[in-house]
Amino acid sequence: MGLSIAAYMTRVVPLADPSDVGHARRIAQKLGEDHGFDEQDAGRVALVTTELCSNVLKHAGHGELHLRVLPREGGRYGIEVLTVDRAQGFDAQACLADGYSSAGTQGIGMGAVARLAQVFDVHADTRGAVVLARLYGKHDAAADQRWGATQHALHGDPACGDTWYLAVDGQQVSALVIDGLGHGREAEVAALTGAAVFASAPFAEPLLQLQALHQAMSGTRGGAVAVAQYNGASNRLAFTGIGNIGACLVAGTQQRGLASLPGIVGGQVRKTQVFNYADLNGNVLIMYSDGLQSRWNLQDYPGLVHRHPAVIAAVLHRDFCRGRDDVTVLVIDLEAVHV
Template identity: 45%
Template sequence: MGLSFTGPATRVVPVEEVTQVGQVRREALGLTTLAGFDALDAGRVGLAATEIATNVLRHGGGGRVLLSLIRGSAGLGVEICGVDRGPGFSLAQCLPDGYSTAGSQGQGLGAIQRQSTVFEAWSDAVGAVVLSRIYAAESQDRDLGYGALRAPMRHESVCGDGWSLRWDDDRLVAAILDGLGHGPQASEAADLGLSVIAEFPGLAADDYLARMHARMSRTRGGAAAVFCLEAGSGQGTFAGAGNIAATLLSGAVTRQLPSHPGIVGSNYRRAQPFRFDVRPGSLLLMHSDGLQTRWDLKRYEGLQHRHPALIVAVLHRDFDRGRDDTGIVAVRLEAPHG
């Protein structure tokens, strides 16, 4: 396939009063410029962003909207994710136009779904999550089965955590890096380390870490992990250093992928990577220590088999520490489609 993408920072917009709905729309439209959308596709994003933010405020009692630039098979897209703390809803009831619990026209979820290339929703006792991914209508873009978040610590404009994905024919590489501390210097360390994923195709997981170490030698360093999958053989390889959590979920089986002690770019000793078989359809989930490790997808009936971006949003809602940068990447490990 020959694609590589390092995610920019996620834009987290609080929605507690009506003027913030307009802010969500403006920031979403800003992402359409980065994605190269024309006026028609930008209008789809603007409509979906407005409806999602309005639902968060009107039906969910407030919350936030997460905005991300995403990568599809042919180009860039925009992801809009509304997270609220309301009473939840039945998707089957709320999708048809005309249904409303707040005296509105009841066209919100249906309108969002019509504008979306990918539409997902989750509702439970904690609240609701509504996810929309939009690609250019004429691009014939295919969604890639990943979800990711790169959220800066409160009051910071940049994020010291980062992630990168690379697809090459039947090979997938997923990497996550947590620059020490937070702020511009941590962000610089993360971006420098992750740049090797785009520049060097075909390396083994431990070789990527070694390249990161060399490139980050003049930065403050960080924790990092790299996962490689050879889809043809079903062989997975993992190498990590520092406080990165990595989990492979396959049906009822959960496998933790351990990292070695050390700081990439500073105190790092090369170690042998872990090799293992990967079943098609498994879910890889890696995150920094900005997310608590006590999550368990078995507590969310059916969530493990939903879109990875929805999984990321729910875990961030329930387990974000709130006092550090947060980086999460989740990938559905399917054979590539060419």
């Protein structure tokens, strides 16, 4: 049975004062309750959120909590709790040791957080830290899906001109990123129009998808579009893009960009082409809108390519967001699909 994951804007809670920890905890706990978590599981979400947010205030002074709902098979959901800061990093091993506690917290320590969450990961260096916890209900035994996304509207606008979509069916993955022209409500309409068409047939042949999106978006502002389809059985990826959606494959110290062609889907498209890539063992696929600068290189972040995709997405957003447009980063671990 396949899994379809539609775009969900990142819920951001600023952290600058001890009172923000309680506010963040209440938001996270309610998010869990609203998505099927029972009292005990929602309590785990609250406890993990409290510790991670308190850790930010202790080590960095200020930062952010990022929350995301994670669609799961069978109509279930998980909750992603992720903190971001720009301090000088911290000793992750010391924080994970039992007995370590952040001032003002319940003192459970980061090691206990790692046990309470089904997924726990950290990247910390001199630029700051990103700490991830993913929590699922006690009756949800399905494996974690190795993808991560961060999506933010310009200046916190409720309308976002970026969108994305991810479909997983066995060893097949199909991913979409759209950047509607400009930003605001009209850009959002363009992006959502295209995403709805893609969602109706996410594993259709890429050029047919692009043609269908072009036709549907012709009554809107239009936008930039990229589609990536990976087949784990053949270990091949097909990619097609129109406009300035960035995309690359990263494996170890190698990083290669994926080719897009000029044009505006829903406007003027002169040429379309599918580019094929093979032998992708150990590769991570990263797709992003032009709200993210393109001058980044994961080699500048030792070990980051091996972290959870949600951590990679958050680090890139933290350090390379332009701050003058909507921004989306979608990261998929292809190795987790290839078996």
